[in-house]
Amino acid sequence: MRYGRARAAPCEGGGYQEELFGPVLAILRVDTLDEAISVINANPYGNGTALFTASGEAARRFQRTIHVGMIGINVPVPVPMSYYSFGGWKDSLIGDNPIHGSEGIRFYTRPKVAGLTAAAGAHHLVFIPPMYRDEKTGAFTESPELTAEQWAGFGRAADRLGRLLLDEYDVRLVLHPHADSHIQTQPEIERLLNESDSRYTNLCLDTGHVAYGGGDNLDLIRRFGERVGYVHIKQMDPEILAQVAAENLSFGEAVKRGVCVSPPAGVPNPADNVTALATLDAELFVIVEQDLYPCAPEVPLPIAVSTREHLAGCGLTGARRPRLTLPADEQPSRANK
Structure with missing residues (x-):
């Protein structure tokens, strides 16, 4: 055409x-x-x-x-190869099941992602939207704005995936706002939550990425606390955030400049977020992150130790990891324990 x-x-x-x-x-x-x-x-x-x-x-x-x-x-x-169903969407299907669109996703990804997640004893799948800028070059690979139709489709697709994960694997979908993605700013986060079903799609609150997008973590916790299903705690350097806004930097370049820092430096204040999260009637899985690339191998461990000590002083203590569920014939013997 x-x-x-x-x-x-x-x-x-x-x-x-x-x-x-x-x-x-x-x-x-x-x-x-x-x-x-x-x-x-x-x-x-x-x-x-x-x-x-x-x-x-x-x-x-x-x-x-x-x-x-x-x-x-x-x-x-x-x-497609002849042994797959031929055709795409609408009235073009010839065969028992389509291999394109959502059915193709189900065919290829369910056993590899949802099944392994459930087998490991985990109950959440964290989904990060694709980024619209190249992490290495900073070039825009697509428009940073979604159309109204794309927004509506985003919410529906998330709910379909979330329902499949919940019904078939007892795994809950949480969507992770991320710099240089279409779910970055607070209005974008709120729009996703308003256009999706709380039964199937919820929020992985990444405090650093919310701050990167100019959002207010405490406001999100206060107004959408029931949608917070998972938490990533991260700190951002406000001086580098100012450079991001002034120079239109990509997230990759911001990380190279040291935008991610360890507490007590940076924003937001982790103690405030921990206090606000503690008011929710929920048991939350919390991961602490700091993006450091490139960095030498010996750099992360001292940062992890000092960060853990600081967060313990903020009231974030205790850890419980999911146990791996193995088939009976793969269980370790007492001699190997």
């Missing part, structure tokens, strides 16, 4: 409304990429489509908004 040359042609013709696999070429001309996407999405079939373009922004928008199972960007449409 080519766009930008002529006015849109009607799409009521039989050749376009039927799914033909013979040597037939149907050409529709449209004015814009958005119109081309609308024409494709309005079709009852969703087998495969491709876009040939020199624009990275157009490629990303096409990939994220098109309602088709198999998508190619500057390459022909990928076709």
Whole structure:
């Protein structure tokens, strides 16, 4: 399909409304990429489509908004092997089960992620949204803003995954706000929580990344405390945060400059967060982090010791790790204990 040359042609013709696999070429001309996407999405079939373009922004928008199972960007449409179900979304399926879209995710990831998580005795799966800037170069790989349609789809997709994890594995999905991702600022965090179901999608409160995005941890705990299912405690250097804002730095560059620091330095104040979290009627798993890359191998241990001592003074004490569940034939014998 080519766009930008002529006015849109009607799409009521039989050749376009039927799914033909013979040597037939149907050409529709449209004015814009958005119109081309609308024409494709309005079709009852969703087998495969491709876009040939020199624009990275157009490629990303096409990939994220098109309602088709198999998508190619500057390459022909990928076709599955014959022993997989053929077809994509909507009315294009031929076979018992689809292999594209959410079914493909279920086919490939359930045993490898959710199953291993449950087998290890863990009850949470922390999901970090993809970053829209390259960690090494800082280049933008996609727009930092989501459309209203993408926001709605984000919440629905998170709930589908969360329900699957809970129903089949007793594992709870918690979404981790992260610098340079679409869930970074407090308005973005609140929008996700408001557009998702608390039964299936909840929050991994990373205090450092919330501060990085200009958010207020105490306000989130106060207003969304029932949605906090997991906690990462992290400190950010306010001077480096000012540089991030002034120079539009990527998170990778900010880390190189030392944005992540150990308490009592940095923001937010861990004692305030621990006190606020203690008011919640919940047992929370807390992990303490500090991003240090690159760094020498001997650097982290002294930091970990001093950080643990400081947090113990803030009231964060005690640790309980999940026990690994092994099959009976793999249980260690008494002689090996």
